[in-house]
Amino acid sequence: MSKPTLTREQIAQRAALELPDGAYVNLGWGIPNLVAAYVPKKFTIHFHSENGILGMGPRSKPGEEDYDLVDAMKVPVTALPGASYFHQADAHAMTRGGHLDVAMLGGLQVSEKGDLANWKVPGQKGSGGIGGAMDIASGSRRLIVCMEHATKDGSPKVVRECTYPLTALECVHTIVTDMAVIDVTREGLVLREVAPGITPEEVQAATGATLMVRGRVPEMNLPPIPAEK
Amino acid sequence: MSKPTLTREQIAQRAALELPDGAYVNLGWGIPNLVAAYVPKKFTIHFHSENGILGMGPRSKPGEEDYDLVDAMKVPVTALPGASYFHQADAHAMTRGGHLDVAMLGGLQVSEKGDLANWKVPGQKGSGGIGGAMDIASGSRRLIVCMEHATKDGSPKVVRECTYPLTALECVHTIVTDMAVIDVTREGLVLREVAPGITPEEVQAATGATLMVRGRVPEMNLPPIPAEK
């Protein structure tokens, strides 16, 4: 792939367009964690954090940190008016119980059936760790995976079958990458949009599973990234 | 039984002596509901109500009722300093989870193994109802059944096997009746105390299971009932 594809910030920007006004949303590690900054200002999105916050606001300004109010990445955050706190079992009753409208997670592999692998690279050093990903993946009404389309060595991350340890089966609804937006449907993977300047054929060439194309595939309509958040 | 036995108030008074200082306690319908009045004033007993109260106080004085603060019998009560409110699932996590030090329930039959039947008379009219009795009986660390020793027609209520629909198996630790205090042990029923003026032989004659007697069985030491609570 010599053509320029989206930056991580742009993947997040495109993913943000998937959030409907009023949604209850959990954002996971990696690219999803960049998404909140791109929600339209006129929208009310209720951000959930699995350590027991609903209505989480932006990260704290320097000097205003409260270390009792952190997100799932240990970063001090704020609480918006109407926020609530609860314990971790109640927080995961929300994830597992199907109450989150949308969750966004990073991904290592997504299969054509929507299986997700995102917690462990085979052969990696160290203990690994699961965190809340399995609960969130198995329970969310709509799961969007935000990731690069391929690994650093060029291997496809959208594949027929996951070869990495699984996070959850048949859980992914949409994949947003630096090359495309892909929906997981009963019939298989459907290419919904391509990144600016990328062709459907180029996306297919970088993908380890067959993409269905229904008519002309539009380019993503990415608004310009604001100069400052 | 022509000899006078204990009144319901006196059964409650004797049962109250089973409560250790600091205990967390649930009192069920019937005679148990009379017990709270006889707790020694120097004791702190934390009364639990399965509708979501810990630290329940006495019934409200007339004119001071708050109908949002009722016990499991729908009676307006008070809350003591240090009380807390919680929802009904949390209230029964306490009962089922083994957190109550003592529960007292009324009984229709108790078997020699400690099986309890207390929710349904065979052939009774109407739907019947279980309420919290099964949860409380199955989960309490120590279950004391307070009841008359025999039915109105003279049938024993302490029996070899319950013939009424069961509430829970092997759950009763102690039975306090108008004739005796009986402990349920691995070896069988042990007669611990008799009511004033009642002999162990009379208790045995009124009982449908064999009572073990270990040495001399003392009479209950009932304090005089206070004139006013």
Added chain:
Amino acid sequence: MKDKIYPTLDAAVADVPSGASIFFGGFGGAGFPNNLIRALERQGAAGLTAISNNCGSGEGELSVLFKARRIRRVIASFPGPQSTYFQAQFAAGQVELELVPQGILCERMRAAGAGIFAFFSAVGAGTEIANGKEERTFEGRRAILEQALGADFAFIKAWKADALGNLVYRKAARNFNPIMATAAKTTIVEVDEIVPVGALDPEVIITPSIYVHRIVQAKGLRNV
């Protein structure tokens, strides 16, 4: 964002179809959604499955719907001697009843709301409640498998709501209401008061807004 506040009780229950399953909060006279119950009676939906601790009290609470013969099936813990309309219909074979131990009733609801399909507990093992249920032994104790229990709607009563749907309750009027809110497809709450967003302390919110779909302010018809 869609407004969760409904202008009237009737609007809040307008789309409840006949045959729906509905949780009704309340225990011992406290925390019953009496105004929503009356609105549902006016609305006319019938053939309902009602899931509640009991089955009405005199002319009030669920008796309103039994009297109007809108309930076909009940899942309850303690119908109660004062549930006169229910008892008459039950005796006549006009309404079905599933009796569930009270703690298991709320735990089955919690399971439905928390993504738990079924759970093993000792409650009811060896009793008629265990009939037809899978039994297994854990740590030497007999246990039975209980299934999650969800519903199409939850009708609940809270003290205060903000416009997002965060709720607080008063004292023992909390009872089944917060659990039911988690386990229904659509949760409708009647409240004494609607307060501005931000007026409820985040530490004190008992039902987070995610569980609440419709809010209606109603003056308290506590008991009728």
Added chain:
Amino acid sequence: MKDKIYPTLDAAVADVPSGASIFFGGFGGAGFPNNLIRALERQGAAGLTAISNNCGSGEGELSVLFKARRIRRVIASFPGPQSTYFQAQFAAGQVELELVPQGILCERMRAAGAGIFAFFSAVGAGTEIANGKEERTFEGRRAILEQALGADFAFIKAWKADALGNLVYRKAARNFNPIMATAAKTTIVEVDEIVPVGALDPEVIITPSIYVHRIVQAKGLRNV
């Protein structure tokens, strides 16, 4: 009535035996019982099973006990890249690890506290987490059976306690603490402040006193 307030951290943990299983609250740097952890390190109990979301951070939190080689086995959701002492001992085969999805970890604790022996959920079905676990299908979804998880002790951190043991927490420092309190034979809490009985609003108490056995006031060593 037995006094639940302990004069010192050391007195509060004095009887923890080697080989005990212990819950440690905390998540993301918030709500860790750091003072109790240090007291336990001084006390010397070894061969412990630690049950916690992660396995220490730098020199702080559970790293104190890993550094002193007191932990033989861990049940955790996310040991974490900053758990350097744990990671070294894990790589050397000196400590066992059971990885559990985070929500299942707290749900297994809740089950232990709530008299639930085991439960079926979809989390982990079809993954390596399901190895050796019973699988069953509910409503067309694959589910696995998870077992309750109790412990001998819970070491938790709260903001305020009264002398009866009622607790409130601060913001996201609540996390695992209230659940762990329900599932341990002995729950020991360190708090910033002990307030008079009656000073905590009954509507706001998150951990009712029934779950708390020992209270010790400790100044906050939040992160070390």
